[in-house]
């Protein structure tokens with residue numbers, strides 16, 4: 001992986017969602033790192049200092065609300081954009097995620113165009129590897 005490649009981290013416990021997002025990102029020239037539960041996801045945020053975090057909210061062991069809270073409470077991490085990716089469709093959920101510190105929100109099922117619009121909006125141009 002080259003130095004100028006964006007590091008995207010997707011924290012998601014559902015294999016099918018991970019596979020879908022990986023497929024979309026790879027097709028657009030991005031690589032994605034993946035974590036399957038809250039604690040390992042948070043650990044990878046510290047280790048990788050990603051350019052963008054895609055965050056499921058309902059996660060084993062530590063939920064996305066707590067993860068984004070910890071990221072945004074840390075001066076070394078708080079600049080990292082965090083996009084909630086969740087099927088949660090209850091009234092007020094979007095506001096709850098944003099209030100918890102998420103920079104943005106993307107609803108499941110993930111659609112390629114919506115995902116890439118968010119990704120391109122948060123990553124510097126040219127960050128994707130040219131295919």
Ligand code: MN
Nearest residue numbers: 013056058059
């Ligand atoms: Mn989940």
